[in-house]
Amino acid sequence: MRYAAQFSDTISLGQGTPLFPTPYFIYEALLERSKVDGKIGMYSDAIPEIEKNLIELIKKQIDDDYGFYPNSKELILTLGGIGALFSSLMALIEKGDEIIFFDPSYPLHLSQIHLAEATPIFVSLKENDGWSFNIDSLKKAITKKTRAIILTNPNNPTGTVLSEADVRAIAETVISNNLILILDEAYFVLTYGKEIFSPLFIPELRKHTILCRSFSKEYAMTGWRIGYAYAPSELAERIFNIHTYFSICPPTPSMVAVTAAISDPRGKEAMAEMIKKISESRNAICTRLDNLPNLFTYHTPQGAFYVFPKFLGFEMPDMDFAKLLIKETGVITVGGSSMGPSGMGHLRMSFASDISVIHKAFDRIDKFYQRCGL
Ligand SMILES: Cc1ncc(COP(=O)(O)O)c(C=O)c1O
Incomplete structure (x- = not known):
């Protein structure tokens, strides 16, 4: 995140946070309570x-x-x-x-x-x-x-x-x-x-x-x-x-x-809506990764909102590859070795965002893939 801060126009698949706003009724409930208490x-x-x-x-x-x-x-x-x-x-x-x-x-x-x-x-x-x-x-x-x-x-x-x-x-x-x-x-x-x-x-x-x-x-x-x-x-x-x-x-x-x-009840409704969107983003990220077979291999996530692909064709530590990806594409991911030794050579990508964010990120990664002649 610190490295990415020096670049403008980045797209984050980095942090593990749903990139959706907290449902608005929650703010309203807090405001109402603050008026009387x-x-x-x-x-x-x-x-x-x-x-x-x-x-x-x-x-x-x-x-x-x-x-x-x-x-x-x-x-x-x-x-x-x-x-x-x-x-x-x-x-x-x-x-x-x-x-x-x-x-x-x-x-x-x-x-x-x-x-x-x-x-x-x-x-x-x-x-x-x-x-x-x-x-x-x-x-x-x-x-x-x-x-x-x-x-x-x-x-x-x-x-x-x-x-x-x-x-x-x-x-x-x-x-x-x-x-x-x-x-x-x-x-x-x-x-x-x-x-x-x-x-x-x-x-x-x-x-x-x-x-x-x-x-x-x-x-x-x-x-x-x-x-x-x-x-x-x-x-x-x-x-x-x-x-x-x-x-x-x-x-x-x-x-x-x-x-x-x-x-x-609006809480559960908002949760269901968010999970639906995250599921769509999961399908999208898997399809986009499938289109880059010489760059990534991965296992389809069964839960949470991360995919953890191994990158191919680049002999460098995962942190360096994550930085290269930011420099070349503006897409932020997380180097896998921070998650334990077996994470070496991997990137963590969060798909807890709108499907348009996933497509925008992968349009850029596709161009990088082509530039590299993979
Ligand atoms: C596995 C796991 N546990 C715990 C947390 C912490 O979440 P919080 O403190 O926001 O509940 C996270 C956040 O990414 C997580 O991925």
């Missing part, structure tokens, strides 16, 4: 019922999505999914603990593991096998120091949605080794034709799981910074304390906004 700009404990109502709505969402009803002691409102993930790691980890990281995955997990002074242990996903994972590699990676496994499902950047058999294999490994599964389901609602089988569907796994979710992607609300963690109550208390010590609370106005997003 002078406290919504204060720390959230000034109006406890805002937090309480939102927690109740999240309980209902968990029941809808996972088929069980958590209690209030198991839920913590956080600063986005990131706040949930970071406070979970800090609550869990002692210096030197090992955390299993499926490689490639979301790079901020790696940064947070380092901030928490733990050691990431890479379990590589197999590109030739559609970025699937191998249970034996996972088992081999577990040592006496292993504390947790971080799982992102659907995965960023590979777009993989795990099969039920793979989820059950991970669950069995977590339980038999008495580990914690840090489950990042930021893209729970974004799958394309493949049903998600969440680890939380397995009741015995629940007391070993910290779920981190957010409203960022679901309602195009990345800037509002509201997410949550669900965890066994003892752990939840520690997560809550840590989250409080670095944030005091998530932003109160954003809680009001998220409450409107979840409780008003």
